[in-house]
Amino acid sequence: MKNIITILICFISIFFYSQIGIINDKDGFTNVRKETNSKSEIVYKLKENEAFWFNDFGEDWIEVFVPQDKFSVEDTDDLMIGGYIHKSRIQRIENLTLADQNEVQFKYEFREFKRENHIDNGNGKFVTKIGGRKIWGTDGNYPKIEIKKIIASIKNRPIEIHKVLFLDLYECDTKITKYKNGNTYFIHQYCSDGAGFYELLWIIDEEEGLTQRIVGSII
Known part of the structure; x- marks a missing residue:
């Protein structure tokens, strides 16, 4: 039951509560971390002008979902890479x-x-x-x-x-x-x-x- 609830929460997060953003980083890339700290494992490197979904609940570390399919042709949860980046590294599309x-x-x-x-x-x-x-x-x-x-x-x-x-x-x-x-x-x-x-x-x-x-x- 716990696994089912977790899956439902992830589904809702990705497809109903997310916003679109890109990174704001002078280095041209930002590390996506497995956990909410700078020492956590790196699961992905977001590049400049690469869009992703994110959830902003007012925390310092923001949950992000990066589409592995760059053109979103396939619509499946397992094509999303999930992780966290610091809120200072996020640029909302609407603020460009x-x-x-x-x-x-x-x-x-x-x-x-x-x-x-x-x-x-x-x-x-x-x-x-x-x-x-x-x-x-x-x-x-x-x-x-x-x-x-x-x-x-x-x-x-x-x-x-x-x-x-x-x-x-x-x-x-x-x-x-x-x-x-x-x-x-x-x-x-x-x-x-x-x-x-x-x-x-x-x-x-x-x-x-x-x-x-x-x-x-x-x-």
Whole structure:
């Protein structure tokens, strides 16, 4: 029973109570510790502009969850590395500098969702997977809007966003906020059909292109 409760707490922590952040460290990396002290075992090294989930309950050491899948294509708990970093090393996405809107372009092309164009596990009324993947943006209902294409560029240089990275995203025709840190841009938004609320972040490096996609449910 104790193990079951622990698993449930972890599930809630990762997918419902977390925020997105990056590190704030002049060294360009921060150690993720197994326990809440600077002598504890290092379980991961977070690099500059690498996004992660974190829980902030006002403590000096903050619990973090680092996606091993950099594009969050797989939606499983065991793909998260859990640990702690000191609160002084965390930078919230919302506190980054706003990007010059002329430098970075990011635009969705939408189309109406039509069930006949997809394979799903639903019964015509309720669905949890489409094309074999968990869907973001609904709470069991079929989506109304899907992404046809993403057009992105940095300083007029086209950035490819492969369709595999948006086939699971629905109802995301909402406000986009663009941030910048160094030569890296952060495309951030909250998406929902009114119930299936989720947070979405695209990270694009000026030279390397798309480096990360992070997505998760929040309340």
